[in-house]
Structure formats: structure tokens, C-alpha cells
Amino acid sequence: MKLDVMKLFATDNRTVELDYDEEVKVERADIKEAMGPAHVHLTVLGTDNGVIIKGTARQKLLVFCYRCLAPFEYDLLADIYEDISFSEGGDEEEGILSDDKKYIDLDEVLNAALYLSLPMRFECSENCVGLGITGEEHSDESDCHDVDPRLAVLKKYFEKD
Ligand SMILES: [Zn+2]
DSSP, X not given: OEEEHHHHHHSTTSEEEEEEEEOOOOOOTTEEEEOSOEEEEEEEEEOSSEEEEEEEEEEEEEEEOTTTOOEEEEEEXXXXXXXXXXXXXXXXGBTTBOTTSSEEEHHHHHHHHHHXXXXXXXXXXXXXXXXXXXXXXXXXXXXXXOOOHHHHHHHHHHHHO
């Protein structure tokens, strides 16, 4: 979505409230797909020499747990804060503010915020025991009865011997 800067400054208090859904691409090796559009809430405020954009975005993702590799739903919440100066126009604003300074590309703002909010890695639950193959979690001999059901078949096989 593009925001018309002239229209923003034409409003009474130079403020625009936006609530909208936007299809975005959030791509990483451990992200399977985005589930539906991102829900975006933004307040855009015109200042004496620029624009401040603040708000939140919420995006449901289907991701893979880094421990057990199982896919699960992850609710990505991003805080958005962007302070755009008309005078500086540095690298950071590149792509957000159009060259003629007439439009602000809110998609760029949204994408950057979502990527910044991604965790280093996804974990399906705090108690995720992982794949249970390395045996690290079950190194204690007394724990031997707690065999991963997927490995129970193997255990039976070895017990025959
Ligand atoms: Zn897991």
C-alpha cells in the first residue's frame, strides 16, 4: 500500500489511522508459508520535516520447529516504528520514500518490521524434546522406559536378541 504524503498533510491534525490486511512474503528456510494476510494497524503522523509511522502487524506463519522439525503455527507480532525525514533521505529511507517524496511505501515498512521481529529460530514448545534420536535427553539409564513411541518398534527388535 502506498501512502499519499500530500493527503496526509491535508488532514486536520496531519494524522492518518490505517487498519488493513496485506499479503506479504516472509521467506526463510524454516518458514513453510504465510497463513493468510498480515493484519496491520498503523498511525501515520506528519511532522515538521517528515513522517512518523508507528503501529503493529500480525502475521500467522506455518513454520518448522528447529528441534523436532514438526510444522506448527506461529503468531508473528511486529512493532512498527519508522521515522522518515524528508531532508536526510539516507540509505534507510531508500525504497520507503519515493524519490519525488510524494509517496511512502508502507509495504516496505511492513516487510522490514516483520523480518526484524522473526525469532532466531522457532520452537514448537518449551518442552519440545526434539527428535529423540541422539539419546542426549535420555542418557540416564533409569530413563530407558521412556522410549519415543517411534523408536519403540526398534527397542522391541533389539530385545529379541
Ligand atoms: Zn518441536
